[in-house]
Amino acid sequence: MSFDKILDQKRPKEILQKTLEHNRLASGYLFTGAEGVGKEALAIEFAKAVFCTSEGTKPCNTCSGCRRVGNFNHPDLIFIFPKPKTASVNNEREILDSLSKNPYLRKRPWASPGISINQIRELRRVSTLKPMEGHRVVIIAEADKMTVEAENALLKLLEEPPPSMHLVLTSARPNVLLPTIISRCQEIRFGLISDQEIEETLIREKQISPEQARLISKISQGSYRRAMELAEEDLAGRREKAVELVRGCLRDNLSKFSLIEKTIAAYDKRSVKELLSLMLIWFRDALILASDENEKELLQEKVINLDQLETLQKFVTAFRQMNFEETFSEIERSIELIDRNVQLNLILIVLFTRLQKIISHKG
Numbered sequence: 001m002s003f004d005k006i007l008d009q010k011r012p013k014e015i016l017q018k019t020l021e022h023n024r025l026a027s028g029y030l031f032t033g034a035e036g037v038g039k040e041a042l043a044i045e046f047a048k049a050v051f052c053t054s055e056g057t058k059p060c061n062t063c064s065g066c067r068r069v070g071n072f073n074h075p076d077l078i079f080i081f082p083k084p085k086t087a088s089v090n091n092e093r094e095i096l097d098s099l100s101k102n103p104y105l106r107k108r109p110w111a112s113p114g115i116s117i118n119q120i121r122e123l124r125r126v127s128t129l130k131p132m133e134g135h136r137v138v139i140i141a142e143a144d145k146m147t148v149e150a151e152n153a154l155l156k157l158l159e160e161p162p163p164s165m166h167l168v169l170t171s172a173r174p175n176v177l178l179p180t181i182i183s184r185c186q187e188i189r190f191g192l193i194s195d196q197e198i199e200e201t202l203i204r205e206k207q208i209s210p211e212q213a214r215l216i217s218k219i220s221q222g223s224y225r226r227a228m229e230l231a232e233e234d235l236a237g238r239r240e241k242a243v244e245l246v247r248g249c250l251r252d253n254l255s256k257f258s259l260i261e262k263t264i265a266a267y268d269k270r271s272v273k274e275l276l277s278l279m280l281i282w283f284r285d286a287l288i289l290a291s292d293e294n295e296k297e298l299l300q301e302k303v304i305n306l307d308q309l310e311t312l313q314k315f316v317t318a319f320r321q322m323n324f325e326e327t328f329s330e331i332e333r334s335i336e337l338i339d340r341n342v343q344l345n346l347i348l349i350v351l352f353t354r355l356q357k358i359i360s361h362k363g
């Protein structure tokens with residue numbers, strides 16, 4: 001199996017592999033799935049395979065076709081991504097270079113960029129020309145950022161695609177796209193990357209300590225891009241904050257409310273979600289330490305906050321009788337509610353109040 005640079009995503013890889021083997025490339029693909037799971041990375045590997053001249057496994061990553069795709073210097077590869085109208089050619093090159101270095105971590109320097117009608121007009125102009133090397137691969141990253149005009153222009157292209165052209169749209173929010181665009185593409189769904197794969201890759205490629213890698217893999221929620229960002233952030237500080245939140249649940253209402261207010265002012269939605277994941281990990285570790293001696297010995301190595309054993313132990317001694325299962329489901333439910341756009345302070349007030357009851361209820 002080639003595409004071995006791509007983490008997990010067995011099914012998408014198999015589907016593309018088969019199309020390539022039988023030389024039955026579709027004119028439009030739509031890669032869907034959460035952010036940071038490798039949609040753009042696999043689109044690039046797919047383009048390499050299309051232009052690869054090796055006799056063996058494709059992409060070989062050494063032939064001129066593969067290398068020119070990898071550097072975004074192939075004349076028949078077009079990579080379109082959201083940008084502001086003011087972006088210069090240099091700006092664009094910088095983004096492509098970042099992808100070339102790490103296909104999971106495209107630079108995103110702009111606040112709310114879009115894909116404009118002009119970008120799609122230019123694509124339509126180029127698509128009337130013959131490709132230099134037989135095929136043309138067009139990747140449209142974050143296709144859901146197209147304006148309505150851009151979408152309609154793309155639709156015209158999809159309705160009568162030049163035979164040698166293969167479009168790959170990627171999107172984490174395909175429901176925003178015109179249904180007529182979706183129906184003209186073959187959808188390939190990407191799953192989340194497993195914690196284990198993220199953990200192992202961080203250790204192998206980013207020289208991150210096993211303990212750190214494990215913690216990051218548990219909070220990155222299946223996104224390798226997020227995992228790499230977290231590796232650059234102050235994780236210790238975040239964990240401290242999460243423990244502060246656990247303690248905060250046990251305080252009086254006034255301090256609870258002020259802690260919640262402070263948290264929301266300092267952290268955005270995604271970060272609050274990650275703080276809740278860290279809380280979940282904290283309680284999970286506490287559960288291990290609260291289990292009976294035999295079990296504890298077996299499980300101890302599974303504790304993630306290994307450097308916090310003493311604090312964890314104190315917590316467990318004080319609250320050994322708490323209902324861990326209820327705690328997990330309350331926190332998990334709150335994480336889900338954040339995804340459903342329920343107000344953050346409401347979620348946290350309900351969560352803290354419930355946790356207080358669960359934690360201080362002694363059997």
Ligand SMILES: [Zn+2]
Binds near residue numbers: 059063065066
């Ligand atoms: Zn090659």
